[in-house]
Amino acid sequence: MNKIAEFVKKSRKEAGLTQEEFALRSGLGLRFVRELEQGKETVRMDKVNAALAMFDMEAVPGRRDSEE
Numbered sequence: 001m002n003k004i005a006e007f008v009k010k011s012r013k014e015a016g017l018t019q020e021e022f023a024l025r026s027g028l029g030l031r032f033v034r035e036l037e038q039g040k041e042t043v044r045m046d047k048v049n050a051a052l053a054m055f056d057m058e059a060v061p062g063r064r065d066s067e068e
Helices: 003-014 019-026 030-037 044-053
Strands: none
Touching: 003 030, 003 044, 019 030, 019 044, 030 044
């Protein structure tokens, strides 16, 4: 799982939200939320940022961390 997926899932659970509640509050589709939390790599960045905005965060371009 990637860092964004881990962050969103952990933060959503800490906020006491189900995936369905999170989708409704963020204006995103349930399918997108599920795919995001599963680490799907082909998600749209605008939607990723909509999800991250729920936690006052934003994804920005940068180099990938090297895999160890």
